Amino acid sequence: MDKKEKIISTAFNLFYQYGVHAVGINRVISESGVAKKTLYTYFPSKEELIAATVEYCDLRYFSRLQSRIKKIEDGRLTILELFNDLDDSINRRIIASPPFYGCYFINVSAEFSNPENLIHKICAKNKNEMYELIKHHVSKILPSEKDVIEVSETINMLFEGAIVRAHILQDLQSAIKARTAVEKIILSELK
Structure with missing residues (x-):
């Protein structure tokens, strides 16, 4: 791992656990083992570092998710697998996964709530990508565009x-409960 990747990875882990505004640059420098000048060479501002961690998280998340679902051809099974993956994340069954502190994109966007802020936009992009992924697989099982949008x-x-629910209420079964509801919705739409 090069220095830039080390900084991003370290910052991501700290920001995810403690929040982006609760962690100072000096802590990122200390825990990543780089010089202050090195960090500022790559990231002239803390906001640029935060944006890089959001992009890093997005890339890691979708890479892992795509590798998990790529061999599933059935749209219904793919959608259910998204919830299985979420359940594995919540319950720490994914190798090298940090403890579950909620959704990084939700957490960070709450700290950058202005929709015009670049960081907020990157977080929103992730949420839109997830919606589009769901919609793509729903379109494989439902013929009507109106139904596809509604169900997605x-x-x-x-x-x-x-x-x-998993983050705030510590409901470790929330993904399974949601998956069960999704199964019922899909079955009712297929009738």
Whole structure:
């Protein structure tokens, strides 16, 4: 891992656990083992570092998720696998996964709530990518575009709600409960 990757990885782990505004640059420097000048060479501002961690998290998340679902051809099974993956994340069954502190994108966007802020936009991009992924697989099983949009939005809300319940209420079964609801929705739409 090169120095830039080390800085991003270290900052991500610290920001995810403690929050982006609770962690100072000096702590990132100390824990990543780089000089202050090195950090500022790559990231002239803390906001640029935060943006890099959000992009890093997005890339890691979708790479892992795509490798998990790429061999599943059935749209219904793919959608259910998204919830299995979420359950594995919540319950720390993914190798090299940090403890579950909620959704990094939700957490960071709460600290940068202005929708025009670059960091907020990157977080929103992740949420839109997830919605589009769900919609793509729903379109494999439902013929009507109207139904695809409606069902995709519902599934996406269940997915996001499961994340929030797991984080705030410590409901470690939230993804499984949401998956069960999704199965019922899909079955009712297929009738």
